[in-house]
Amino acid sequence: MIIRLQTAAGRDIPNAQDTEISTYERNWGAELPHAHPDADVFPGMSPTYNCHGLTFASRRTKITDPDAIARILMDDRYDQIDRREARPGDVIIYSRDGEPTHSGIVVENEPDLFVPWIWSKWGNGPEVLHKYHDVHPVYGTDHRFLRCRL
Amino acid sequence: MSLFTQAELSDLAGGFTVANVPISLWYWLDGHPAVRRVADLVSEDRVLDEFGALIRRAERSETILAECYALLTAIIAKRRRAGRIGPPPVDLGTLRWGEPIWARARRDERSTGTALITAPPPRLILDEG
Numbered sequence: 595m596i597i598r599l600q601t602a603a604g605r606d607i608p609n610a611q612d613t614e615i616s617t618y619e620r621n622w623g624a625e626l627p628h629a630h631p632d633a634d635v636f637p638g639m640s641p642t643y644n645c646h647g648l649t650f651a652s653r654r655t656k657i658t659d660p661d662a663i664a665r666i667l668m669d670d671r672y673d674q675i676d677r678r679e680a681r682p683g684d685v686i687i688y689s690r691d692g693e694p695t696h697s698g699i700v701v702e703n704e705p706d707l708f709v710p711w712i713w714s715k716w717g718n719g720p721e722v723l724h725k726y727h728d729v730h731p732v733y734g735t736d737h738r739f740l741r742c743r744l
Numbered sequence: 745m746s747l748f749t750q751a752e753l754s755d756l757a758g759g760f761t762v763a764n765v766p767i768s769l770w771y772w773l774d775g776h777p778a779v780r781r782v783a784d785l786v787s788e789d790r791v792l793d794e795f796g797a798l799i800r801r802a803e804r805s806e807t808i809l810a811e812c813y814a815l816l817t818a819i820i821a822k823r824r825r826a827g828r829i830g831p832p833p834v835d836l837g838t839l840r841w842g843e844p845i846w847a848r849a850r851r852d853e854r855s856t857g858t859a860l861i862t863a864p865p866p867r868l869i870l871d872e873g
Contacts, residue, residue, distance in 0.1 A: 618806040622761050644764040658765045658844075688768075693848075695768030717762045730762045732772040 597655050601669030602744055607662045609655040612641035615718050623719040633724035641718045648715045649685050649697040663687070663694040672740040677726070678708040680739045686712055686726055687740060688733040696733035710739070746811065747786055747794055752778040753807050760810035766841035767848060773817040782814070783821035791815050791822070792833055799838045812839055820849045829853050 599607040619639065627635045646657035650666050657663065666672075667687070675684065680700045688696035698714025701723065710726045726737065746753065756778070763769035773779050782791060795815040798808055816839065823829040829850050836842030 616806060618757070619761055622758065622806075646764065658841075660765065660767050690768070690771040693767045693771070694765070695771065696764055715764070717764055719762065730759070732759045732763050732768050734768070734771060 599651055599655065599657075601666050602671070603669035605665050605669055607651075607657060607666065608659050609647070609651065609657050609662075611643065611655050612718065615639050615641050619718050626716070626719065626722070630722070630724060630728055633722050633728055636721045636723070639718060639720050640715075643715065644717070645697050645715045646694070648713075648721065649699055660693045663697070667740065671743040673743055675739050675741050677710060677739055678703075679741075680708075680710045684710075684739055684741045686710070686714075686737055688729065688737045690734040690736060696729065700739070747782050747791070748778050748811060748814065753811060756810040756814050757805075757807040760813060761806055766844040769813060769841060770817060770845045770848060773814050774821065776814070776817075779814050779818050779821065783818040783825075786818070788819060788822050788833075791818055795819075795834055799834070809839070813841070813845070816842060816845065820846070824849070824853065 595611060596609060599609050601607065623635075623639050627633070640653070642655065643651065643653045644656040644658065646663060647653060647655050650663075651657060672685070680686075680703050682701050682703075684700040686698050686700060687694050696714065698712035700710045701713050702711040703709070704711070711723060712726050713721060713723055714729075715721045716730065727735075748756065756773070756776070759772050759776075760769060763772070795812060798812050798815070801808060816834070819833065820829060829846075832842075832846050834842075836846055
């Protein structure tokens with residue numbers, strides 16, 4: 595099912611949802627706390643939305659097209675900020691060669707250390723609260739923090 | 745017999761599971777040492793045979809799907825090194841993220857292509873005055 599999802603400028607964002615979680619994914623999700631002991635892995639998994647769906651679509655759907663993320667960032671006026679300025683509600687975009695691979699929401703920035711904690715969703719798996727650099731290598735190491743100016 | 749070890753297959757399946765979008769999976773696979781090894785050492789025909797055998801299997805586990813994407817990425821890497829990615833040699837419709845990955849690879853090919861521009865040799869003017 596495609597839900598109506600638009601940027602502030604009225605441009606459509608393609609999206610879709612899945613309906614199933616496999617046994618493998620459940621087992622993998624159960625192992626995540628061991629693989630990332632510093633992170634908080636929340637119970638429950640959902641095939642309905644992905645990381646971008648959590649960050650930009652209120653958990654309603656999956657957004658997988660990198661061009662769609664670029665449209666959202668442009669139309670919804672996201673500006674890059676320094677990591678030290680990041681505060682709850684800002685977002686982080688992980689990328690490779692400028693293409694968004696993962697996203698999440700800043701929930702806290704440790705005072706003095708400037709290590710933002712991120713709320714993000716990993717695949718069909720659980721939502722995870724993690725330090726900004728504590729992610730699976732599939733998401734790459736490049737990242738930038740952004741603030742919505744709308 | 746798979747072109748990957750059990751440990752490699754397990755790692756590939758983990759990456760496939762955590763990937764949120766096709767691009768993250770492709771970039772990661774493109775830099776994965778096991779995929780690079782296959783791209784370096786195995787012929788495209790052999791990779792295609794393996795891909796075909798996997799895709800015909802009724803079972804579609806994460807491990808099998810991850811292996812298919814890894815083989816697809818190896819084919820792209822081989823083609824890129826040969827100078828042209830060209831049309832896909834397999835039915836990409838059999839993989840959900842096959843089309844966007846191949847399209848992205850081809851877009852990269854176009855955007856990173858080089859044009860050789862040669863300047864004319866400087867004219868040598870001798871002053872015989």
